[in-house]
Amino acid sequence: MVTFTLNGKERTFDGDPDTPLLWVIRDLEKLTGTKYGCGVAQCGACTVHLDGMPRRSCITPIAMIDGSDVVTIEGISGKEAEAVQTAWAGLDVPQCGYCQSGQIMSAVALLQMLPKPTDDEIDGAMTGNLCRCATYHRIRAAIHNAANSMEG
Amino acid sequence: MKITLLITGIVANCLIVGAGILLAPASVAQNAGSLRPAESFQSIPDTRARSVALFEEAGKVIQHPRCVNCHPATERPLQGMSMHPHQPPVFRGDAGMGLVGMQCNTCHSEQNTPVVGQADTLKSIPGNPAWHLAPIEMAWEGKTLGQICEQLKDPKRNGEKTMAEMVEHMAHDELVGWGWQPGEGREPVPGTQDEFGKLIQAWVDTGAACPSP
Numbered sequence: 524m525v526t527f528t529l530n531g532k533e534r535t536f537d538g539d540p541d542t543p544l545l546w547v548i549r550d551l552e553k554l555t556g557t558k559y560g561c562g563v564a565q566c567g568a569c570t571v572h573l574d575g576m577p578r579r580s581c582i583t584p585i586a587m588i589d590g591s592d593v594v595t596i597e598g599i600s601g602k603e604a605e606a607v608q609t610a611w612a613g614l615d616v617p618q619c620g621y622c623q624s625g626q627i628m629s630a631v632a633l634l635q636m637l638p639k640p641t642d643d644e645i646d647g648a649m650t651g652n653l654c655r656c657a658t659y660h661r662i663r664a665a666i667h668n669a670a671n672s673m674e675g
Numbered sequence: 676m677k678i679t680l681l682i683t684g685i686v687a688n689c690l691i692v693g694a695g696i697l698l699a700p701a702s703v704a705q706n707a708g709s710l711r712p713a714e715s716f717q718s719i720p721d722t723r724a725r726s727v728a729l730f731e732e733a734g735k736v737i738q739h740p741r742c743v744n745c746h747p748a749t750e751r752p753l754q755g756m757s758m759h760p761h762q763p764p765v766f767r768g769d770a771g772m773g774l775v776g777m778q779c780n781t782c783h784s785e786q787n788t789p790v791v792g793q794a795d796t797l798k799s800i801p802g803n804p805a806w807h808l809a810p811i812e813m814a815w816e817g818k819t820l821g822q823i824c825e826q827l828k829d830p831k832r833n834g835e836k837t838m839a840e841m842v843e844h845m846a847h848d849e850l851v852g853w854g855w856q857p858g859e860g861r862e863p864v865p866g867t868q869d870e871f872g873k874l875i876q877a878w879v880d881t882g883a884a885c886p887s888p
Contacts, residue, residue, distance in 0.1 A: 648776025
């Protein structure tokens with residue numbers, strides 16, 4: 524039996540311990556904001572926060588997160604999340620949107636660790652989040668805007 | 676609604692195909708190979724020649740991609756038996772743990788983890804509690820065995836280790852030991868860590884002579 528917190532609520536899982544966290548989030552918990560992209564940690568669409576750090580849920584066995592705190596795009600909160608949400612809407616960042624929950628989870632985690640990231644720091648943190656619409660330029664600009672908005 | 680679903684499906688497929696392009700075929704486990712026992716080198720009468728031969732045998736491990744991939748000469752680790760640049764593109768960062776927001780543990784955990792529901796060509800994601808890159812001064816990529824040998828003896832390039840500490844590191848370090856337990860779908864380095872440690876010990880005991888650079 525695996526026990527963990529999902530967006531602030533205690534959850535248990537009593538199935539195959541190799542089941543990916545992503546499958547539990549989407550198929551059992553019905554939280555479909557977190558996306559299945561590649562399934563092998565190459566695209567970042569499945570990014571969640573595991574104990575406050577970005578983590579690819581598609582290659583995270585559920586048995587590994589016993590006792591951990593998981594936050595998905597549905598449960599993200601705090602000043603960084605609010606700043607990112609505002610900045611994303613302000614620049615109309617998404618095109619198709621499929622990768623964007625992963626992008627946002629990575630962006631929020633970055634701003635929690637580096638409140639005023641440089642271009643290089645943004646590139647370094649976001650390099651594992653692919654966007655087939657190539658919205659990278661707007662993603663980077665929105666992260667700068669979010670950082671600037673938190674300064675005031 | 677149908678159009679929305681169609682577009683979502685196309686994009687999902689694009690992401691999957693795109694990611695697939697980035698994935699190099701996983702190396703399939705082959706014969707792990709073996710190491711000659713350290714004591715078998717006693718037949719070499721010249722001490723220096725014996726020392727060199729011992730290190731050359733240990734070099735089967737040291738120069739194996741499983742080891743060199745995390746001793747890169749650049750800021751980027753390598754992957755696979757082809758030693759291609761790591762995908763996704765990750766970089767050294769502080770203490771070799773990756774850059775802020777994209778650290779090793781974004782994907783790698785404390786143990787090798789199975790990949791389920793995927794093609795048979797990718798069996799597992801490698802992991803270890805100490806998963807990180809070797810410092811740049813310990814880079815092995817692109818170097819000859821002789822150059823690596825001299826590097827291992829240089830405190831400025833071996834983490835200020837004494838030779839006794841070097842033997843201990845090679846023989847018992849857990850991350851070094853991962854090379855023999857690299858997870859399903861990955862070729863392990865030859866022999867065992869115990870055999871490798873004994874080769875390194877015998878190499879040190881015979882004067883730690885190095886092959887020609």
